[in-house]
Amino acid sequence: MKRAILCAALLALAPFAAQAQSAAELLKASKTTDAVLTYGLGYDLNRFSPLTQINTKTVKKLVPKWSYSLADDQGQESQPIVYKGVMYVTTHKATMALDVNTGRQLWKTAYDYPQEVQRIACCGVTNRGVAIYEGKLFRTTLDAHVVAYDAATGKELWNEEAIPYHDGYTMTVTPLIADGVLILGVSGGEYGIRGFIEGRDPATGKSLWRRYTTAAPDEKGGDTWPGDTAKRGGAPAWLTGSYDPELGLVYWGTGNGGPWNAALRKGANLYICSMLALKPKTGELVWHYQFTPNDPFDYDGVNDPVLTTLKVDGKDRKVLLQANRNGYFYVLDRTNGEFIKGSQFVDKLTWADGLDPKTGVPIRSALTNKVLETGEETEIWPSMLGGKNWAPMAYSPKTGLAYVNSLNMGMKYKIAEADWRRGVMWLEADFAFVLPEDGNAGILRAIDPLTGKSKWTVPVGAPDNGGVLATAGDLVFTGHQTGEFSAYDASNGEKLWSYQTASGIEAPPVTWNQGGKQMVAVVSGFGAVMSMYVPHPVLGTVPKGGSVTVFQLAD
Amino acid sequence: MRLLAVAALALTLAGAALPANAKETFDPAQIAHGKKLFAEICRHCHGANMVNMGGGSFDLRTFPEGQRDRFMNSVTKGKNNMPPHGDVLSQDEIGDLYAYVMGSKP
Numbered sequence: 001m002k003r004a005i006l007c008a009a010l011l012a013l014a015p016f017a018a019q020a021q022s023a024a025e026l027l028k029a030s031k032t033t034d035a036v037l038t039y040g041l042g043y044d045l046n047r048f049s050p051l052t053q054i055n056t057k058t059v060k061k062l063v064p065k066w067s068y069s070l071a072d073d074q075g076q077e078s079q080p081i082v083y084k085g086v087m088y089v090t091t092h093k094a095t096m097a098l099d100v101n102t103g104r105q106l107w108k109t110a111y112d113y114p115q116e117v118q119r120i121a122c123c124g125v126t127n128r129g130v131a132i133y134e135g136k137l138f139r140t141t142l143d144a145h146v147v148a149y150d151a152a153t154g155k156e157l158w159n160e161e162a163i164p165y166h167d168g169y170t171m172t173v174t175p176l177i178a179d180g181v182l183i184l185g186v187s188g189g190e191y192g193i194r195g196f197i198e199g200r201d202p203a204t205g206k207s208l209w210r211r212y213t214t215a216a217p218d219e220k221g222g223d224t225w226p227g228d229t230a231k232r233g234g235a236p237a238w239l240t241g242s243y244d245p246e247l248g249l250v251y252w253g254t255g256n257g258g259p260w261n262a263a264l265r266k267g268a269n270l271y272i273c274s275m276l277a278l279k280p281k282t283g284e285l286v287w288h289y290q291f292t293p294n295d296p297f298d299y300d301g302v303n304d305p306v307l308t309t310l311k312v313d314g315k316d317r318k319v320l321l322q323a324n325r326n327g328y329f330y331v332l333d334r335t336n337g338e339f340i341k342g343s344q345f346v347d348k349l350t351w352a353d354g355l356d357p358k359t360g361v362p363i364r365s366a367l368t369n370k371v372l373e374t375g376e377e378t379e380i381w382p383s384m385l386g387g388k389n390w391a392p393m394a395y396s397p398k399t400g401l402a403y404v405n406s407l408n409m410g411m412k413y414k415i416a417e418a419d420w421r422r423g424v425m426w427l428e429a430d431f432a433f434v435l436p437e438d439g440n441a442g443i444l445r446a447i448d449p450l451t452g453k454s455k456w457t458v459p460v461g462a463p464d465n466g467g468v469l470a471t472a473g474d475l476v477f478t479g480h481q482t483g484e485f486s487a488y489d490a491s492n493g494e495k496l497w498s499y500q501t502a503s504g505i506e507a508p509p510v511t512w513n514q515g516g517k518q519m520v521a522v523v524s525g526f527g528a529v530m531s532m533y534v535p536h537p538v539l540g541t542v543p544k545g546g547s548v549t550v551f552q553l554a555d
Numbered sequence: 556m557r558l559l560a561v562a563a564l565a566l567t568l569a570g571a572a573l574p575a576n577a578k579e580t581f582d583p584a585q586i587a588h589g590k591k592l593f594a595e596i597c598r599h600c601h602g603a604n605m606v607n608m609g610g611g612s613f614d615l616r617t618f619p620e621g622q623r624d625r626f627m628n629s630v631t632k633g634k635n636n637m638p639p640h641g642d643v644l645s646q647d648e649i650g651d652l653y654a655y656v657m658g659s660k661p
Contacts, residue, residue: 418595
């Protein structure tokens with residue numbers, strides 16, 4: 001009898017217990033509407049949902065269903081994962097499972113790390129969320145560990161140090177599961193690290209391969225670095241890549257060269273500021289494309305590599321899209337890394353005079369050459385935060401447009417000598433932001449990938465740094481630094497709905513179907529890079545405090 | 556008697572053996588070294604010339620006189636969102652940072 005009761009109790013819990021969730025399901029993630037299985041709503045990182053219940057006509061009836069406190073006042077950049085009625089969300093110090101119907105906490109597992117690690121996080125203390133696979137959750141930690149939890153209970157299954165944080169490494173990235181391999185990359189490009197991307201066994205956490213992202217002197221590409229500068233040459237890999245299962249390739253961007261002063265590392269510096277195409281099982285580098293050789297201004301190439309098919313000169317091409325920090329929107333052939341098109345997508349760009357139309361190599365402007373030769377303070381656009389920072393964009397195959405939270409800021413940049421110290425920020429440069437005269441440091445854009453031109457723009461004031469979600473209901477959702485969470489008409493940018501969350505939004509929204517009801521969720525919580533560096537007047541007025549809010553149409 | 560008590564309290568609060576209204580003075584070499592350290596280690600959160608940019612860090616321009624111990628402690632062990640730096644900076648270096656923060660006020 002006792003056993004029968006226990007069994008009944010276990011059965012009652014079953015709807016909340018994550019079932020083994022398979023590679024086959026992950027392959028269908030972008031077509032799956034009753035779950036949010038991956039970062040980017042599918043391996044193609046389109047952040048596009050085919051759901052239409054919430055649309056341009058019904059969105060005005062969208063209301064909050066519940067909210068949940070993350071009990072943390074750091075910047076929140078976590079993208080929720082939703083599977084079988086459970087939402088998984090993270091902060092830098094905890095992982096949580098919530099009942100999506102009630103918003104109640106099912107479990108919460110804390111993660112402790114030494115407080116000194118926060119010093120090594122150049123751009124704020126944050127985490128970007130979990131990956132789910134075979135009943136396990138995987139996350140990275142600020143002290144550069146990779147941890148697996150039982151998705152049903154939150155029990156820690158394994159915890160592996162990727163690399164000692166003392167050397168300037170941290171991790172905030174959402175892992176990617178591709179072809180059964182857990183893939184992740186490191187942060188730390190401002191701390192004299194040598195970046196890498198790594199594949200691990202999801203069952204045990206053991207490392208299967210490590211691909212360093214700067215070429216050592218004895219490796220191919222090693223001659224693009226003077227002396228042994230590649231050893232502290234940066235190229236972090238701090239944002240999640242995409243995956244094309246048919247081609248068997250993972251696409252993962254790499255970050256800035258280190259230190260920032262590019263004159264100290266003359267040469268192209270492979271593979272900084274590049275897109276790498278890797279085999280997930282082995283980490284073999286199949287092709288690379290370098291956006292910004294010898295990166296002079298922290299123009300990371302890590303932004304989301306979005307996969308789609310575009311008609312180019314009458315022919316369907318399998319492409320990779322990226323809105324790069326350097327202010328250009330790239331279209332690459334993802335089968336071989338060939339440059340197809342690169343177009344300026346920001347209004348003001350002074351660091352280059354354009355791209356070579358055949359190769360896409362940037363033509364450095366006289367201003368850039370001047371600052372590198374003399375070290376003297378020079379105004380450069382875009383700023384070192386780029387024409388777009390981490391905020392993932394959405395691509396709608398329905399409209400053919402990429403929806404991007406773009407930035408509109410410049411900087412006064414100069415060279416400044418500094419001594420390298422282990423685990424301490426090391427730039428060899430100094431900067432101060434230049435804000436646009438009209439105060440619109442953030443602009444939401446609907447960009448035509450092949451021209452870089454914006455079909456519409458919505459100036460938003462403060463520099464927004466959350467992500468974008470597009471839906472087949474012809475809506476574009478994004479959150480603002482003010483805390484406002486808004487829905488726009490995907491065809492013309494008209495604001496159709498908004499809701500004021502408790503703090504500023506720095507995270508990408510998601511949507512899914514829960515028992516016949518379309519739900520939308522977003523994490524709110526001001527902090528991270530914009531709060532630390534950008535003197536925009538609006539930012540000083542935003543309260544801190546992390547939360548999740550879930551919305552649905554009123555009955 | 557009451558005056559004495561107030562003076563004693565002021566001394567205790569100041570946390571340093573200085574009359575509450577005395578202005579501390581610093582060796583220019585210390586200030587210069589502190590300035591260099593500040594640029595390398597503190598500037599990215601606390602802002603160039605201590606003008607903190609996004610408001611996410613303590614505004615060092617408002618750090619009160621006579622609280623050297625509080626400064627040394629906060630930098631060494633960390634406080635609130637300020638991470639500890641005792642493992643990368645010596646006490647002399649933190650003292651030089653204090654000299655820069657207090658000694659370069661207008």
